[in-house]
Amino acid sequence: TEKLLVRSEKMSVAGQLAAGIAHEIRNPLTSIKGFLQLIQAGVNRKEEYYKIMIEEIEKMEKITSELLFISKPLTDMKQLESVDDMVKDVEHLLATQAKLKNIDIVIAEPITASIFCDKSQIKQVLINLMKNAIEAMNEAGFITLHVHDTDAEVEILVCDEGPGIPHEIINKLGEPFFTTKQSGTGLGIMISKQILESHHGRMEIMNNEGKGTTFKLVFPKYYKRKV
Numbered sequence: 001t002e003k004l005l006v007r008s009e010k011m012s013v014a015g016q017l018a019a020g021i022a023h024e025i026r027n028p029l030t031s032i033k034g035f036l037q038l039i040q041a042g043v044n045r046k047e048e049y050y051k052i053m054i055e056e057i058e059k060m061e062k063i064t065s066e067l068l069f070i071s072k073p074l075t076d077m078k079q080l081e082s083v084d085d086m087v088k089d090v091e092h093l094l095a096t097q098a099k100l101k102n103i104d105i106v107i108a109e110p111i112t113a114s115i116f117c118d119k120s121q122i123k124q125v126l127i128n129l130m131k132n133a134i135e136a137m138n139e140a141g142f143i144t145l146h147v148h149d150t151d152a153e154v155e156i157l158v159c160d161e162g163p164g165i166p167h168e169i170i171n172k173l174g175e176p177f178f179t180t181k182q183s184g185t186g187l188g189i190m191i192s193k194q195i196l197e198s199h200h201g202r203m204e205i206m207n208n209e210g211k212g213t214t215f216k217l218v219f220p221k222y223y224k225r226k227v
């Protein structure tokens with residue numbers, strides 16, 4: 001109804017997240033309970049039910065482990081870090097997974113930029129975006145990483161050759177639990193945006209429907225001095 005709609009629009013991110021968690025956890029729990037009751041009643045398709053229950057539990061595991069990451073207090077581990085090292089680390093980490101789908105990850109140019117950041121968090125952002133890129137691509141191709149070092153900002157671009165993002169869902173990206181994937185959690189972009197905000201940075205999406213997607217991360221170089 002009208003009222004409900006207005007309220008949900010006004011809900012804070014924390015509120016949306018709590019509602020989402022309740023929903024995302026309750027559904028698998030309900031289904032597990034149902035299957036246990038069937039088994040208890042003595043059905044003979046136990047093996048099939050065990051398999052579904054394990055899948056449901058894995059879904060909850062995935063969600064809770066991603067949420068643990070954001071609930072960690074942001075201990076201040078920020079220092080000047082080489083963008084080169086972070087990008088290379090993530091490339092190494094995901095190269096094998098990409099190769100399984102005949103995708104090559106390419107670092108476009110040699111980099112010397114540095115940003116003031118918590119390295120593990122920025123790597124988490126890059127992993128989230130590159131995993132999405134790998135998941136989006138259905139054919140062999142390239143994921144290209146660019147780093148641009150301008151006077152005031154450092155930009156990291158993750159470009160894929162996937163199908164792009166349908167424009168009718170582009171505004172939903174980053175809403176907790178918004179996913180179009182069978183086994184997605186819909187938390188990757190939201191977590192990435194939060195990490196960027198805590199670094200005074202931002203994320204821009206450059207979308208070429210049909211030709212691929214580019215996620216651009218922008219970091220101010222000198223905010224440490226201003227604070």
Ligand code: ADP
Binds near residue numbers: 162164183184187213
């Ligand atoms: P998840 O990957 O678990 O679905 P994300 O928050 O990482 O959650 O992404 C949300 C949604 O955004 C995805 O389900 C997908 O529809 C869309 N998306 C994200 N990155 C891309 C991309 N590179 N290409 C196409 N669609 C994407």
Ligand code: MG
Binds near residue numbers: 128131132188189
């Ligand atoms: Mg994702």
